[in-house]
Amino acid sequence: MVDFTWWDILRNLLLAARWTVALSLIALVGGGLLGAALLLARLARWPGAATAVSAYVQLFQGTPLLMQLFLAYFGFALLGVNVSAWVAAGLALTLYSSAYLTEIWRGCVQAIPRGQWEAADSLALSFGEKMRHVIGPQALRLAIAPTVGFAVQAVKGTALASVIGFVELTKAGGMITNATFRPFTVYAFVALLYFALCFPLSAWSRSLERKLRRAH
């Protein structure tokens, strides 16, 4: 019988936490790019874009992330493509994040006074110039706090990738439990590691929000 020390458990969980961080970054960067593209399509008033994007957002916010992960996983299998859990989880989390981020950022753009749009229009700025010089910088300032807040949600969301076999923090917890028979200790450590990742982000988001409120 092998005895596992706390350090054995924690060290292996820390190694797995790297993949939680990597998957979170993929979700945030991929979701951010796609979310920004969807927002621009909406702001540029492409025909049908508003309806399509809002349906997209409704779809992803109205269904469980777990089901979205299953759909990505089984969907690839149905197409006859054999993909790793990386691709399925990365894709599902990217789409999920894009739906939330595009909606968050739309709120930020909407919070900019109409006068700014009208002033930009009266200077005959093109859509690109308006975004780059007038709307973009102001919206960005408002967007930082809620975006950091969403990062917490994204990190927590990656835990569900364990269900389709992606070995990150939660899955590693399950595997280590099977080896050590100490679920209480292992899951307590898993929870603490998530807390260590998420709490600084939460606190940062809150302090950004406070600063912004004071500035206004």
Next chain:
Amino acid sequence: MITLDFAAVMVEWRALLQGVAMTLGLTAVATLLGLALGVACAWSRLQGPAALRWLAATYVELIRNTPFIVQLFFIFFGLPGLGVRLSPEQASVLAMVINLGAYAAEILRSGIEATPRGQLEAARSLALSEWQVFTRVVLPPSIGRVWPALVSQIIIVMLGSAVCGQIATAELSYQANLIHSRNFRAFEATIVATGLYLALAVLLRQLLNWLGPLLIFGRVAPTHGGH
């Protein structure tokens, strides 16, 4: 060539319906107890003694910064180590209550903090006890102010309950998994279950938007800052 066979899934409608019933049952219990826990924590954080304040704040931060699936696994797999053995359904409900309680506490706190001072002064000048002031004057309009946010959170918890299938609670996602383990129609079964979740989310929002004013805050006049 891809062929989809939804008929193979739909013949199992009985199992799907049982799953929907379990999901709704879990959500109903979790909503009632979770909101109660949220009110207790919001009160503790705002008006409780120092130790209770700290306890409530720690609880809220711990839950809000860890994933639901880890909370569920800790309760189901971890607690037996302390001699607490729960059935999958009990563990699921407990995890959902604890999860909703923390989020509801934060939402309710912001609603309570927005109570106009005059309301408190008026209530106290009528010689109401502190308990009466909180339960009759402060709480109902506060819930009214934040009801849309609470409804969204309840729906998030309902959708999150899909994870409870992982510990063999026979809710909707579990039934979908069971169906495709029998007929190998994984994508179709998941699509159908996802569609049902979407419908449940839409209907639950309608229901709660109607029930909230009816049961909790409909009889109080809208106060400053109402929706």
